[in-house]
Amino acid sequence: MNKELNVVVMPNGSLHTEWIETKETIDKSARLLQKEIFNRFTTDADAGLLYLGFCDNNIILTPSLEYWRNFAEQFARELSRTSELETLRHNAHIAVDKNWLVKFADSAPLMPGSEYISAELLETMWSKLNTSFRKAIKSYKGTVEEFIRIYSPDLHALKEYENQKDKLLELLATVHLAARKSLFLADLLNTGELFHPMFWKPSQAFSFLKQVSIYESCGILCRIPNWWKGKPSRLGINISVGNAKPSLVGMDALLNFDVRLNLGNIHISEEEAKRLLQESEGLAFIKNKWVAVDPDRLKQTLDAYENAKKLMTEQGLSLKDALRLQLKPEKLLDVNAAEINCSVSNGKWLDSVVKKLLNPDLISSQKPGKAFKAKLRKYQQIGVDWLLFLHSLCFGACLADDMGLGKTVQVLAFLNILASNFKKSGSSRQASLLVIPASLISNWVNEIQRFSPDLKYFVAHPGSNSEAKARGKNKAALNASDLVITTFGLVQKYKWLQSHSWNYIILDEAQAIKNPGTKQARAVKNLNCRNRIIMTGTPIENRLSDLWSLFDFLNPGLLGNVKEFKQFSKEIGRDHSGYAGLRKLISPYILRRLKTDKSVISDLPDKIEMKTYATLSKKQILLYKKLTDDIKETIDHTEGIKRKGIILASLMKFKQLCNHPDQYLGTGQFNENESGKFLRLREICETIYEKREKLLLFTQFKEMTQPLAEFLEGIFERNGLVLHGSIPVGKRKNIIEQFQSSSYVPFMVLSLKAGGVGLNLTEANHVVHFDRWWNPAVENQATDRAFRIGQKKNVVVHKFLTKGTVEERIDMMLEEKARLSHDVIAASGESLITEMKNEELMDLFKLTL
Structure with a gap:
């Protein structure tokens, strides 16, 4: 079996390479590059990261290596754009845009250690790149350009050459290289216009700006206006979902939505957009900014806008569909994402809900009754409040706190409050079902007896209770309990577990259903219930392949069907920007606190x-x-x-x-x-x-x-x-x-x-x-x-x-x-x-x- 190289972020923030077996075929160039990367990281991880920024980016690497290569490449690009680099040498300091760090942190692929990635960690890594470059160039006897050529033949450090003829000829070599890839630049070179100041029409400026990436890849330093850096402003459609609270709760609740035309972050009217359509020179000046105008795309955008307005008057969107649109907003309008700039934003009500889910300390608190014996730490009470808020919305919840932070006691407090609410409302009790590995039965029983002795529970397992089978034949007897405890294996065996209608299904060690094709996973997903909770101390964002199955149980349909998710996985394998959208979609339903979090560490004992x-x-x-x-x-x-x-x-x-x-x-x-x-x-x-x-x-x-x-x-x-x-x-x-x-x-x-x-x-x-x-x-x-x-x-x-x-x-x-x-x-x-x-x-x- 082949092995592929991955980069893991360790708990202390360092990068560690490790080989993982894979069924995928790895070509010779990828094998050689991976081996070289591994050797460099083994010798010096910081120098290995610097090397990543200069290595051949045409060779496909694993998502984790690709992520850190993209990071180091950004450093290499900024390095190559630095004026007077030859003079500065080891005194050079390459600055980084803090906003770019935040966005890059959000785009991290799902991989071991991704939970440790933050803008702060990336800033530390950028500092290490600066240190590694200074250290390497200080001991290098040749020029900076020669140094970078050794690392990568496709990247060159450039300087301003003034009247230095030899250096100017050297510079023109890169211009000729770019002219082979750009007809626009080739024409300027052939006519000689390139060597004189020029005044361009908007159409000519647009042609140049569209090809900036070609020039920079050939080693030309391009000084371009700030409004073009990143993504140029394009007309797009924004769908705002959930401005008003729906009449029902749950993933199938219908939400209203609104459609607007946006120019970057600025709203424009339909009339202003139609005026843009009359521009034919590629760039237009509107709302005090230059805008890229592609007549064909603009017409498609306006047509899609008209279709969206019709949908808005004819039907609403289910909450599940509205949230899924964050991954593929163009799907609602049945348009091509490459052609139409389409985005989704949360309306007033939905935005307030998501803010509370992402910041649980904003949620009003409800404490368990006096019969509950545990004294909850502050973060544990916040966890209970978060579960109750999701309960009120009928959303599935993933409690993924670090091992040792007390997930069990939080769930018991939540069940205690549910039992009290049943009693206060006068409604009949409906049992919840806890599904766990057999090895955890003793732990749960002990915790219930210790912290929530009034909670009525029944263990549906022959090793713990000889009446397990008999109790199952009586539905009234089941609902006499607040909680029925069973194992993943017995869910398949006991048919009465499948036929009963439960209040909650709670899974502990939820990774037991990470493979959707197993009988165990299918049996658990077939259980009938009002809502669902999964508990795990394992980071669920470590593997993209596990994520769909867990959410298929938790909030079915949120990530689409398995075929749609596999297609999405392939797409973000090629374009990692999709990871940010995926995280935005799943984050509200996952509560994960680490022992190192500032909100937790002050509340914890040393041991x-x-x-x-x-x-x-x-x-x-x-x-x-x-x-x-x-x-x-x-x-x-x-x-x-x-x-x-x-x-x-x-x-x-x-x-x-x-x-x-x-x-x-x-x-x-x-x-x-x-x-x-x-x-x-x-x-x-x-x-x-x-x-x-x-x-x-x-x-x-x-x-x-x-x-x-x-x-x-x-x-x-x-x-x-x-x-x-x-x-x-x-x-x-x-x-x-x-x-x-x-x-x-x-x-x-x-x-x-x-x-x-x-x-x-x-x-x-x-x-x-x-x-x-x-x-x-x-x-x-x-x-x-x-x-x-x-x-x-x-x-x-x-x-x-x-x-x-x-x-x-x-x-x-x-x-x-x-x-x-x-x-x-x-x-x-x-x-x-x-x-x-x-x-x-x-x-x-x-x-x-």
Whole structure:
């Protein structure tokens, strides 16, 4: 399989290149250029970015590389236009237009790290280009022009030559080159007019301006009026949608719309536009500005305007169609986008709605009832308000907050308010359906019991509830619950889930439906409901291919059908400006706050600690029950020191079994499907990888470090590091330096004792305690390897627990009894657990499912 090179923006704002397998054929020139780019980035990423600006732009690259090539090319163009560049050399400073940076940030393709791209980041990258050029030219002995020719034979740095004959001849070489591509310039050259001052008619000026890009590509510095820079003013049609509030809510609500003729940002009348049609010289002066006049296009625009006025009087637009017009406004008028300049703007009502969706702090607040136990942070309350506002509009919502920011508690607060509203209105309750991976059932149940104990819920899963099938036959019984919880797999299996009419369908880990062709995705999309919410910690803008399926569930039809979206994807693959329109369309329905956001970071603790619950696999359950039976029989016939030894050994065995059956048995290949912890670890690490963040994973068992490292290598698609007590002290420094380096080393697996002392690993964003030491002091010491002086990131700490096992019960004991905050199983002296009665011990050890 072929490999293509991509550029990823890392969490710290640096650029990182990585190879991705692809089914696409890559020609030889693209392979060679990609290899050269990779080598340069590997040596010096900033110098690699500068090289991108000068490399052959006729060779097709991946969208991420193309984006950064376009960025660096803009720097190269500005560099080539700089007067006296040869004199300035390393003292040159190339300025950048701040407005251009904002627009360029909006046009970023959907790719890993795109959420980190902003005008501020691009300004930093531009500064790095300046530094890289100054550094390179300072050490170069030849001329600036020779330097640039080495980078790119098609781009030349020019100067003003005054009366220097040799330099003038050199300049004329570029003019002759341009004349081969431009008949207009060739005529001026042949007649000799080019060498004298000229007074042009508007038609001649228009001919010249249209070909400026040709002249500049040949190395000619063109000084053109500001009103022509960028896109010249052209007559266009603007469709203003949603000035008045519709009578109904939802994507099918009908909106009024208005049609206007615009000249750039200025409205003109139909009579003024018709006067323009009489101009035949290419340029006309109207409203104090010069305007490009193409009679054929102008006539087509006026005809399309007349058609739009007829549509306006005959019918309205559905909200869904109105929003989709932002991608292809010409579709409403059935015209060619290349011929007609057509745009869409939001009317007064729709504009106020979109502003609130994009700025949720503008939305009026509604707090959950007193029965809700969680104290919401400010940004979490804003998230709840945002969900309620979308609820009032009947729009689907994607809650995509960073991992650790509390998406679950926000959704529970939202459901609490819905339940209160049902009660206040006197209307009958309608259950919502939560669809999640089976591995998350325990987490949700725990969060409900902890934060929203009054919420009536039912788990539709045989592993958690033996009545799952029976309950489903009774619709009234279903609606007696506020929330029914099931899995993606059971949505296909239980027909009653498909036939019931739900209030909300809520998906957690929504990437499970990113492939629209799977049975799982089709089954979920066939569910009947009033509205929909998806939750994901993974950036949904990483891949264009995943986006359509998620929005097809969330707000069906908003991105068109799959055929239309594939065609749109091909078009923006060629013209990246379409990404800005796509982002504008989907952004109102996505709420994503990062731990680094200014609105969030002041509201967060330095360490975000969360318990991560895993369920036992079938194999683990069988072995756990057998181990429990064996212990019961043994302790009934032993006492004293021997009994204590058996209890301590048994606790160790339970820990091993909760990690993975193969650790307990001492055999096997550590199949991930045989361990609930391995499955949960995958889900967490897939999100960490999508954000290119780093992880520390602690285990107290040295024998688990290698199996875990091999498992993580498969998720992160690259090697990580392992550190345990058997590794010589001399080698540890090198291992730490590798992890702390700017290169992407995604994880380090550490045995708890080896990783607990004397290490500084502040590159990590996440800490996972895969198994519990049951001593908070020891665990906190390990966590502080990531959270130390010098740490600039918020650290998320995941403490793994297997549901219904001794792990969960001892964790509860630690929380409930402050006197157990020291070692529960002490090395000396009497310990609480070993002194328990047999009945108490078996209650501690028994499995509850």
